[in-house]
Structures are given as C-alpha cells and as structure tokens.
Amino acid sequence: MVLLYTGAGKGKTTAAIGLCIRALGWGKKVCMIQFLKSPEVACGEIHLLQKMNIDLYQTGIGFSWEKTAQQQRDCIKKAWELSKNILFSEKYDMIVLDEIINVFCMKSITVSDFLTEQDLIAVLQKTKKDIDIVLTGRNAKKELIEYADLVTEMKEVKHYYQKGIKAKKGLEY
Numbered sequence: 212m213v214l215l216y217t218g219a220g221k222g223k224t225t226a227a228i229g230l231c232i233r234a235l236g237w238g239k240k241v242c243m244i245q246f247l248k249s250p251e252v253a254c255g256e257i258h259l260l261q262k263m264n265i266d267l268y269q270t271g272i273g274f275s276w277e278k279t280a281q282q283q284r285d286c287i288k289k290a291w292e293l294s295k296n297i298l299f300s301e302k303y304d305m306i307v308l309d310e311i312i313n314v315f316c317m318k319s320i321t322v323s324d325f326l327t328e329q330d331l332i333a334v335l336q337k338t339k340k341d342i343d344i345v346l347t348g349r350n351a352k353k354e355l356i357e358y359a360d361l362v363t364e365m366k367e368v369k370h371y372y373q374k375g376i377k378a379k380k381g382l383e384y
Contacts, residue, residue, distance in 0.1 A: 217351035220365030239304035242266040312348025
C-alpha cells in the first residue's frame with residue numbers, strides 16, 4: 212500500500228509516526244527517512260522513535276536558509292539514493308519517506324534532474340508489493356495522488372501562528 216499525507220495543514224508527519232507505532236505494535240520492521248529534517252534540530256518525536264525499534268534517518272542539513280542551493284541538492288540526492296536502497300532491500304514492512312513531496316515544490320532549488328514525482332512512482336512500482344510505503348509533504352501533484360492507495364489532505368482551518376504564537380515544544384517540535 213502507498214499512503215500519502217499531503218496538504219498545508221499540520222499533522223502529516225504526526226500521522227505517519229502514528230502508523231509507525233501501530234506497525235511496531237504488531238512486530239513489524241519500520242524505517243523512516245526524513246528528507247528535510249536534520250539531527251541538529253531537536254524534535255520530541257525523534258527522541259521517542261530512537262528508543263523504539265525503528266531505523267530512523269534524518270538526512271536534512273539543518274536550516275535551509277543557512278545552506279547553499281548546492282548543499283541542499285546534494286543532501287536530497289543522498290537521501291534519494293538511500294531511499295531507493297532501503298525500498299529495494301526488502302528488509303522492512305513499512306517505510307516512511309517523510310517530506311519527500313516537499314522536495315518537488317521547493318522554490319530555492321531544483322532536483323528534477325535526478326528526482327521527479329514520476330521517478331518516485333517508477334521506484335515504488337518496482338518495490339516488493341507487501342511493503343507499506345508512507346509519503347508525506349505539501350502540494351502532492353495529481354499523478355502521485357492518483358497512484359497512491361490512500362490520500363489524506365491536511366487542511367489548515369485555523370492555526371495559533373495567526374495570533375503570533377510561536378512554535379511550542381511538544382506541539383510543533
């Protein structure tokens with residue numbers, strides 16, 4: 212199954228982590244690759260996941276505004292190569308590619324010479340059929356939405372940021 216969590220609202224990664232916990236509860240082997248999040252930015256869920264039986268790869272390089280476009284491209288390219296290796300390894304029952312959809316719509320860099328939504332679909336079509344694959348990120352395109360078995364769009368109706376409330380430990384990170 213390919214499950215896609217997309218949209219501008221909160222909760223895409225949180226939903227994916229919920230699935231990881233559910234799969235772990237049934238003794239399944241789980242891997243999460245976070246395309247844009249890096250170990251230098253502490254997130255509460257990461258502390259918990261590291262204590263659980265999950266293989267977690269944070270492949271981001273930190274705050275994008277502090278990095279060059281080439282550094283970001285190189286990082287995403289490495290994450291994609293890692294993802295393909297893991298997807299074809301047949302080692303996992305569930306694989307989460309967190310924020311992979313965001314990669315396709317980044318304005319500061321272009322990755323279309325080595326990764327497009329069509330490339331992602333082509334790789335997914337070649338993976339073992341009993342692996343559950345979870346994709347997250349904003350602005351999923353029609354082709355990927357049509358390919359996925361489940362699509363949930365997170366829609367922001369109201370957010371406390373609009374009142375000037377900053378990110379809060381335990382809610383945002």
